[in-house]
Amino acid sequence: MTNPLLVELSRLQFALTAMYHFLFVPLTLGLSVLVAMMETVYVMTRRAIWRDMTKFWGLLFGINFALGVATGLTMEFEFGMNWAFYSHYVGDIFGAPLAIEGLMAFFLEATFIGLFFFGWDKMSPRAHLAVTWLVALGSNLSALWILIANGWMQNPVGAVFNPDTMRMEVTDFVSVLFNPTAQAKFVHTVSAGYVCGAAFVLGISAFYILRGRNVQLAKRSFVIASAFGVAAALSVIVLGDESGYTITDNQKMKLAAMEAMWQTEPAPAGFTAFGIPDMQTRTTRYAIEIPWVMGLIGTRSIDQQIPGIFDLVNKAEANIRNGLVAYDALQKLKKNHADPAARAVFDKARGDLGYALLLKRYVENPLLATPGQIHDAAWSTVPSVPSIFFAFRFMVLFGFALLAVFVVSLWYTMRETTAPRWLFRLALWAMPLPWLAAELGWFVAEFGRQPWIIDGVLPTFLATSELGISDLVLTIVGFTAVYGVLAVIEVRLMLQAIKKGPDAVIGEAGPFGDFARQPAE
Amino acid sequence: MIHTLFDYTTLRLIWWILLGVLLIGFAVTDGFDMGVGALLPFVAKTDTERRVAINTIGPVWEGNQVWFILGGGAIFAAWPALYALSFSGFYLAMFLVLFALILRPVGFKYRSKRDGVAWRRNWDWALFVGGAVPALILGVAVGNALQGVPFHFTDDLRPIYEGTLFGLLNPLALYCGLVSLSMLVMHGAAWLTFKADGPVADRAASIGTKAALIAAVLFAGGGVLVWFGAFGGYQVTSPIVWDGPSNPLGKTVVINPAAWLQNFRTTPWLGIVPLLGVVAPLLAAAGFRARRAGLTFLASKLGVACIIATVGLSMFPVILPSSTHAGDSLTVFDASSSQATLRNMLIATVIFLPIVLAYTAWVYKVLWGKVSATTIENAGSSAY
Known part of the structure; x- marks a missing residue:
């Protein structure tokens, strides 16, 4: 079995780089739409003031987009x-949305973002507006495709294990695309991005209003951000509920x-507003x-039951x-691919193959597992309840x-x-909240999926590359150092741009400027 | 029906060609961005000159870089075993490439945000590293692929890589790194003579001439090395089942120094590709001398494409050979994704790639024209 330290370090590295990446992504999603x-x-x-707003928020958008x-x-x-076995095992399904993301979304946003900044005086206002919307569309489409990929990790539909190639292969691409988990995740995540964008514009506008600077621009931005924010926050909450709903299926x-729901309760179950879950007892x-x-x-519904942890563990034991x-x-098919008896048996039980792999944590050959090890493996399907319980509540x-x-x-x-x-101070101090929530x-989504990397299909501890510990330590230190330095630079540039304020972009020359300065009424 | 039109064998061949198209697309577009990065300290001395050089690629490098990202995604989707093996095997080399590439987006964006001399000089070096290091290491990776890398699969098809970073940096691989670096420096210089003016274009033409000559000589020298069997060569000796399941175990492959020339022996007209790999850079060198920027850039593109295509043609049907367990080597017929995924991805590519090419062409058209010191000074905050 793979060195447990290697697994933990691989997870740490992925968590660090992914969570860091997601500091910038939601702001890109939200701000691109707001700027458009x-x-x-x-x-x-x-009216020129709206051009100034576009340019000013666009400037901050650019600093964020780069990272x-x-x-x-x-x-x-x-x-x-870092996840070579994972890549081999599910690349047939997981790779496709990533590639389509590049083709359909990344090219769109990356090709037009250059024109957004450099094209102000090279095209008509309407053409530039189209460019800005295409950047926003590209960002949002990239979220769609990556969440189709992630949704499949949570709910691996439309694929089966092929013993000839020793990996999962797609059987129904359409159901991968229209995976209900992916759909719910997409709407929830994109709305969360809009909340980030709205909270960002709201907070910085509040800062200008408090300072009495650029008040006209700040007030307009404040209005648009609060209206957009209400819609986005409602969508996040209502459609967050929607992902709770699909979760019960998968x-x-x-x-x-x-929910820290250990025992199945008679329907409809109660919601634990507060409590301290204890993994030991x-x-x-x-x-x-x-x-x-x-x-x-x-x-x-009021009559359907939600199963508790004990019942789910019992079910997992049967699955194992x-x-x-x-x-x-x-194992028989590995020796003889043509063995028809083994293939018939395999085809009947292959949906649960992943559960047998859970035993590899305890014993090299799962077929030799003791009843005690099977019991332990069944309990290993329970994620860390207290962390999930509290993280969910704070979110x-x-x-x-x-x-x-x-x-x-x-x-x-509106009054x-x-x-x-x-209120403006509140808006300023509320700025970090959407990032914390996201x-x-x-x-909750990823740590709550443990011990699986693909739910019910592949345990995380089997999915890594066979790397040396020193390789991982080196790259974790390296990424942390580079990302740390870039974070400091980014925050400083952001603060510098905010301090300089919209005046830096107001009144800039350029053919578009003449158009801009026409009287409004 | 589309699945009768595209049987598994055809799909695999198409995706092998598309793998080449992606690599060439990346090298021809983002290649000149990397070349400009590598040339930055040498073609531009003053801050305005550096801004001219940077702003020639400022609006387009980001879209170009998507070829690299798409390359990663498409290899994952179409050649999952290659994706798993190469990136985990070349782990630290890949980390260096990412490290260097990460510097570029921030370098472009952040350099002009402050006026300090040290601030800008530091970002210039970041852009230099972001251009030169990937150009070198990606060539080193190709050099290792040609020689074979030490890996095998367990019977669960878990890829196990047995080499080290220093094993990757062997002399032959570094030689390939230099081919790649000189080729992309030529390409970057060709772009600069096309897109910049004044002293930046003059210096680019002078350095570009040398880089193009070096690229031609090194590439021809690489051919001689292959001829003498320095890179080895791998030949599949068991019968090939072109539409069999993607399982790299169970075939036999032998090391045969003549293997990397075999395809050119059996299909001599393919020799036009390596020939152009030498001639096109020579044409580019002549173009630099004659200051025919448009022709130089076209010749440079052709040279880059043919140099990359030569590697693929010479290795076919092998994609990534194993130097320790030759039988586990990845080939066109046993390392692809399933027929369904290859077909789905082909449909997506046929729909979206033309759209991408169309709007990319439109963007280049909008941005048509040279970048000069005057453009930069008038551009305000919209230039880097």
Whole structure:
């Protein structure tokens, strides 16, 4: 079996690089759409202030985009570098959305982003507006394809294990594309990106308003951000519920962990608002339950049951036993690919092959596993309940807090009176919340999927490359150093650009400027 | 029906060609960006000159780089075993490439955001590293692929790589790295003479002439080395089942120094490709001398494409040979993804690649014209 330290380091590296990458991605998603909306208003009204807004927020968008691209490069190759067995095992399915992402989305955003910055005086305002929307479209399409790939890791539909090639192969590409888990994830993630964009514009605009600088530009930005923020936050929350709903089909264990629901409760199950889950005693202490709510969220019904952790572990144990049948047949097929008896047995049990692989953590040959090891392997399907439980609750808390900030902001901007200063301070201090919520959300999704890298198909601990520990230590230190330095530079440039403010881009010359300065009315 | 039109064998051959198209697409587009990066300290002395050089590629390098990312994604989708093996095997080399490439987006974007001399000089070096290091290492990777790399598969098809970073940096591989570096420096210089003016274009023409001559000589020398069997060569000796399951175990492959020339012996007209790999850079050198920028750039593109294509043609049907377990080598007929995935990906490519090429051409058209010191000074915040 692979060195456990190697597995942990590979996971650490992936977590570091992916979570770092996702600091920039949601802002790109949200800000690209906001900037495109501002430019649309500019082209429709021809008022120079909207051009200034487009350019100013576009400047900040560019600083953020550069690091999104730089850190995204790592992601594209990291599967092969650190997860070679994974890449071989599921590349037939997982690789396709990544390649299509490049073809359909990355080319679009990357080809037009150059024109967004360099093309102001090279094309008509409408053409430039089209370019800006294409950048936004490209960013959002890339989210679609990567979430189709990620959705398949959570709910591996449309593929079976082929004993001739010793890997998963696609049987139904359409169901991979229209995987309900992927659809829910896409809407939820993109909306979260819009919340990031809105909170960013809201917070920085609040800063200018508090300082009494560029108030006209800041106020308009504040309005557009609060309206966009309300819509986005509602979408995140409502459609977050939607991914909870699909989870009951495919990822009941994650749902049970989020809920710390050890025992199956009579339907409709209650929602544990607070509690301290204990992995040792397999109970939740000090639980405060709100009746019915979980059953309603999870099943959209009052009579369907949500299974608890104990029941799911029992089910996993049955899956492991059936998986051993498949594993045994596979060993025969390895020796003789044409063995028809073994193939018939394998075809019947192959859906559970991954469960037998869980035993490789305890014993080299799963067929020799003791009942105790099978029992342990079944319990290893339970992720770390306390971490998932609390991460989920903080994510939800931050989401609702942001919704409240956006609603209050919108409410004040719709009235004639000036909004109070505390609101602007609140908007400024709320800025980190969407990022915290987004990272926590990914933590729930990915850490909650453990011990699987592909749910029910391949355990994470089998999926790595056979690298030396020193290689991994070197690259973890290297990535941390490079990313750390770039983070410092990025934040400084961002702050510098914010301090310089919109004045840096206002009144810039260029043919577009004449058009811009036509009187509005 | 489309699946009768595209049987597994045809699909594998198409995806082998597309692998080449992707690598050539990357080298022909992002190649000149890397070349400009590598040339930056030498063709541009003052800050304005450096900004001229940087802004010739400023609006387009990002789209060009997608060829590299798409290369990663497409290899993952169409040749998963190659993706798994090469990137984990060349682990530290790949880390160096990523490290260097990560410097580029931030280098381009952040350099002009401040005026300090040290700030800009540091980013110039970052852009130099971001251009020169990948150009060198990607050539080193090709050099290793030609010689074979030490790997094998377990019976679960888990790839096990037995080499080290220093094993990758052997003299023959470094030689290939120099071919790649000189070729992309030529290409970057060709772009600069095409797109910049003034002293930047003059210096680029002078360095480009030398780089093109060096590329032609080194590439021809590489041919001689292959002729004398320095790189070895791998030949599949068991019967090839072109539409069999993608399982690299169970075939026999022998080391045969004549193998890398075999395809040119059996199909002599293919020899036009390596021939152009030498002639096109020579044409580019002549173009640099005559200051015919458009022709130089075309000749440079052709040279880059033919040099890369030569490697593929000479190794076919082998893709990545194993030097320790030759039988486990990856080939066109046993390292691809399933027929369904190859077909799905081909449909996606046929739909989207023409669209990509069309709007990319439009963007280049919008940006048509030379970048000069005056353009930079008038551009305000929209230039790097």
